[in-house]
Amino acid sequence: MGTFQGRHALIFAAAPETEYGYIRSFLAEYPDAVIACADGGLRHARALGLRADFMVSDCDSFSETEASEVLRLKPEKDDTDTQSCLREVFRRGCREATLVCATGGRIDHMLANLSLLEEAYALGGQLTVLDRQNKVVLHQGGHQKFKMTGNYSYFSIVPLDSVLTGVSIENAKYPLDHVTVTRSGMITISNEALGSVFSIDIAEGRALVVFSRD
Template identity: 30%
Template sequence: MAGGPSSLLPPLETYIDEEAIWIGVDRGVLYLLENGIIPVRGFGDFDSITEAEREYLHNYVPHLSVFPAEKDTTDTELALQWAVNQNPDRIYIFGATGGRLDHLFANVQLLSSDLYVGADITLIDTLNEVSVHVPGSYEAELLENFPYISFVPISAEVENLTLEGFKYPLKNCHISMGSTLCISNELVASKGTFSFTNGILMMVRSRD
């Protein structure tokens, strides 16, 4: 849980289960506590909260890692590094969209970096789910709360993109960075597939 605008957070109870391990980033630690979730760790410089709030965090969070404001990585990346090292099945990132655009773009770029690309990591807010994929074949299930699916190349080219089970199918199509060909597609069945042979592809599932 990062510290983006709380108004963009989805209902967290949807993602709470016995196997979930929660960690907070900066103000995101407060968001978790406000939702009755005690994170196992907290990361950040905590420059966006008051001294009283810091004391509150120290009383409730078992492990709070405080870093200087001037550093070479963002608070979110510090938390993501720790999370990836736990070898989880998947990672959901909340509170990482909205507000400052530099934070948004940095968080999306994290998913495509050499350290994290290919891992099962999804950015989630009330209107979107964002994931980044390496070459291969993937299944996409119909989600009523996120009916629109867009595919955006975030490498120079994505080669042989094939979409099956979609309203606008494709067969072995090459798309370049900057292309809007695959924006706002929809599934026409309970599930579909997408595959490609080269490049890095971002999938954005959205609702209005």
């Protein structure tokens, strides 16, 4: 059982995906990334010519030789395969992970994958959910600075709690100064940074920060 201390993990979920350009760009930046696959996510790694460092699976769909290590799960379980995969990479020493092939297909799977942003934080790590058009990270409250990278045009704040208090946005086209943001009637969608760096303060509550391009 290998350890991945200090390495960035790339986790493949099993949502439908055929456009892999954004994953290739990630791998160019992190050539030493740990490759972890959640069951059917292995087909995406295969398509990119990658051999998984490990995969978690609750079925016998794949050969043991297609990954360096296969962790077998019982089909009757509470956790999703992707959730188990995330926990395993952090258990083995990773503190940063990027989840791909996680947003297409079933909406329940997409929402469950987005919820892993909070779980990663609870495990002492940081998760980014990435697809060809979006990057999603967690704002856990307090003051956070963000960079507009990857040719993203917009950023949005999507509350995870029903109410966010003390929300301030600086260096953006639509700034805010200590306002309350609610999930109903959100006022924090499709903002634009005025430079390469902007900041978001949230006095109380957690939110998703979504970077998007058209």
